[in-house]
Amino acid sequence: MKILIVGAGIAGATLAYWLHQAGHEITLVERAPKLREGGYLVDFWGAGFDVAQQMGIVPELRRRGYVFTEARVVDRAGRRVASLTPAAIIQSGERYVSITRSDLAAAIYAALGGAAELVLGDTVQALAEQNDRVRVVFESGRSDDFQLVMGADGLHSVVRRLAFGPDERFERNLGIVVAAFEVDGYRPRNELVAMMHAEVGFQVLRVSLRDDRTLVLFSVRHGGAVPHDREGQQELLRSKLAGSGWETPAILDAMPAAASFYFDTVSQIRMPSWTRGRVALVGDAGACPSFLAGQGSALAMVEAYTLAAELARCADHRQAFDAYQQRLSRLVLSKQDAAVGLGAAFAPANRLQLLVRNTAMRLMGLPGMANLVMGKSFHDAVELPPFTTDRHAA
Ligand SMILES: Cc1cc2nc3c(=O)[nH]c(=O)nc-3n(C[C@H](O)[C@H](O)[C@H](O)COP(=O)(O)OP(=O)(O)OC[C@H]3O[C@@H](n4cnc5c(N)ncnc54)[C@H](O)[C@@H]3O)c2cc1C
Secondary structure (H helix, E strand, O other), X not given: OEEEEEXXXXXXXXXXXXXXXXXXXXXXXXXXXXXXXXXXXXXXXXHHHHHHHHHOXXXXXXXXXXXXXXXXXXXXXXXXXXXXXXXXXXXXXXXXXXXXXXXXXXXXHHHOOOOOEEEEOOOEEEEEEEOOEEEEEEOOOOEEEEOEEEXXXXXXXXXXXXXXXXXXXXXXXXXXXXXXXXXXXXXXXXXXXXEEXXXXXXXXXXEXXXXXXXXXXXXXXXXXXXXXXXXXXXXXXXXHHOOOOOOHHHHHHHHHHOOOEEEEEEEEEOOOOOEEOOEEEOOHHHHOOOHHHOOHHHHHHHHHHHHHHHHHHOOXXXXXXXXXXXXXXXXXXXXXXXXXXXXHHHOOOOHXXXXXXXXXXXXXXXXXXXXXXXXXXXXXXXXXXXXXXXXXXX
């Protein structure tokens, strides 16, 4: 089949890889003028790791990524409150790596070996389904027909808007904003230690990267309007975090010099169905669990793999779309529900939540306690379907 994938991120590149394995003809359209670089780190493990293993990219992920030996929680004065071992908490052993979102996407894309047509700096503007195809008009003015259109264009998906309706129907704002940026030459550094500090209303995470870079991630409780320009967003952070302890003032001072600056509201996308007609959504576009889940990238890969596997297995796309939804909707919902509960840990709303968070962190540092504290939220109750390419793809 001739298939259009919108968005060349983690979900889009994974989907392109597996659809290509099944013999489909793929076009990837990416809005950015080049494949994204830098950005925030994602902890990558779980069933998504199995998909990465099947694609043979784990050695590359290890080369580009980091394996943190400690997550250290500190108080206003920098004193250690808790110390955790990330791999033990997520109970992943060797099957875990922290990697920038863009490096993960790039490694997946490289595995494609140029097998898909990549169109950069463009996006879809209109979709019209006509019998056995979808007529697509691109922003560049070009138009083309495809048998299927896959929206892998992230939380603010245009495909979702065009095919399913306005964002308000599906987006659930969790009342937190997140900002991530990289600064050069920041001191102090703590190699392979993720430093965390929380007060009422926010958490700041600082990790030391290669080449003397430092990545900072703020999660801040904020339910009001959000500025759209970088200056306004940084001003919001400064006003919310004024008078905060630990290294917060120094990090805020370093912030304006950051080369790239990511800022967004923390939202989930909850939809009764991820498919409509000949259009399907994968990754954050249809099922964003929010960054609080800490598993969106792995889920995006699981979704992309499952959708491609079902298309390879089923007689037609309708059956495949149904099977895709059935296999994963429970898993996605459970991750989303768990993530909502974690908001108090990433941006405690009051002193009690801060106390509970710090106590939970201390407990999780004790051997065998992570499972008790976190319950099943870090386990992927999903069985990946086998990938068969017997069926003809045309
Ligand atoms: C701060 C933060 C921390 C996170 N930490 C973790 C973590 O620790 N572990 C984890 O697993 N997940 C984490 N996540 C979640 C994870 O990043 C996402 O779930 C994952 O990136 C989803 O992949 P995706 O391909 O669906 O979307 P994206 O990664 O957002 O990719 C979408 C792609 O589509 C492109 N695009 C967007 N709009 C259009 C358009 N209109 N037309 C064409 N292309 C378009 C974008 O440029 C991008 O290339 C975190 C998220 C955030 C924000």
